[in-house]
Amino acid sequence: MREHELELIAALAEGSLEDESQARALVDSSTEHRREYEAQLLAIESLRSAGVARMSESERSRLRRDVWAGLESETARGAPGVPWYYRWAPIAAGLLVVVGVVTVLAQMGGEEAATRDLTEAAGAPSTTAADTAEAPAGGESGEPTADDGGVATPLDARSTLLYAGEAERLRESGGESTAFAAEQDDSVANELSECLADAGLTGYRAVGTIDDPASEAMTTTSAEAFLPIIAAIPEGEELPAATIAFVDRRTCELVYLDG
Amino acid sequence: MTTAAQDAELLARVVAGDHEAFNQIMRNHEDRVFSVCLRIMGQREHALDATQETFLTAFRKAGQFRGGSALGTWIYRIAVNTCYDQLRKQKRRRSEPMPEHMDPADHTAEEALEAAAMRPEIERALSRLPPDFRVVIVLSDLEGMALPDVAEVLSVPIGTVKSRIFRGRRLLAEELRNQNP
DSSP states (O other): HHHHHHHHHHHHHOOOOOOOOHHHHHHTTTTHHHHHHHHHHHHHHHHHHSSOOOOHHHHHHHHHHHHHHHHHHHHHHHOOOOOHOOOOHHHHHHHHHHHHHHHHHHHHHHOHHHHHHHHHHHHHHHOOOHHHOOOOOSOOOOOOOOOGGGSSSSSOOHHHHHHHHHHHHHHHHHHSSSSGGGGGGGHHHHHHHHHHHHTTTTTTEEEEESSSSSOOOOOOHHHHHOOOOOEEEETTOOOTTEEEEEEEETTTTTEEOOO | OOOOHHHHHHHHHHHTOOHHHHHHHHHHHHHHHHHHHHHHOOOHHHHHHHHHHHHHHHHGGGGGOSSOHHHHHHHHHHHHHHHHHHHHHHHHHHHOOOOOSOOOOTTHHHHHSSSSOHHHHHHHHTTSSSSSHHHIIIIIITTOOHHHHHHHHHOOOOOHHHHHHHHHHHHHHHHHHHHHO
């Protein structure tokens, strides 16, 4: 059946024709045309009587509450439409100051003093990355958690920017932009799961690996030191709201926790 | 119904941090967004999740709206893409089959009356359509959107929209006939 014939038959079924004679003649011209008209008519009439899809008041209240809960965390991360590097610039500047202070202290007083000052400045002196990852949702103990967005192992400012940028990209793309979707290949998914377990990330699942940086902040040199990494989120959670953990795929060590 | 200028002003206020402006946008569009999501997703819980995610995404991307389309069209595009993403994730997780009828599990008898629903047999038939056909049927035949608007939401040519509507209706008719032999 030609496209224009189908259009004419559909318009007849919709009741949108001023002059139906040509369309009716077409429908009567063959069994195929008549069957097409009856199918179009059945679908249209059924859909017209389908009923309304409407929220209950409790659903509406819940929707607004959940949206506002999500917006509060969005607002905490930065105003809408602001590029990610605007939000991270003050933090990066602060970290650069810390690194600078450490460098000066190291030159003045020795390695031990520098290490103490750096860990004090980072505010996460004694926990390991594994300890942080195993308590992604808690915060009452006062130790660094996923909610703090912190990793115990001190990072230089550039690494922080790189990982933060990749986390932002993952949130915006819903995880679809990673080089590989873990769920599609069981053997690779198993390998990634083992690596996450080695990193102490029990209760996390891999959403993919990142091998190709999209962040403008990354140079080739820094990308080689930075990648490849596994991106993982807690089971039962979904992007973009979930905590994102980055694990070095070569060493199976947690390198960054975002959210 | 808001004008394009009013929509643009509301979004500008959202970008500036005006939460009441975002409240207004939600009030203007939440019913239609939920309707679209429910008819695409088929289950109320999934539809509510998709609706929530739609508005969060709209907030996140408010600064990127350039006014090339109506605000409603822009939001519905986000809603459709959100539903597509969630359908893909459901497929990857090999989720439980669609229930025979929509799930009223959270409703008291009173709320069940408020929460209007589609006729179950139509909901069933619609849920069995491939997503591309289901979406155009929902936007055009159920939501009453004009074909150029549907084409804009889906970023496809009008000819493609028409083709999907005609084939989608044909498939829907087959599903309905199979339910009532």
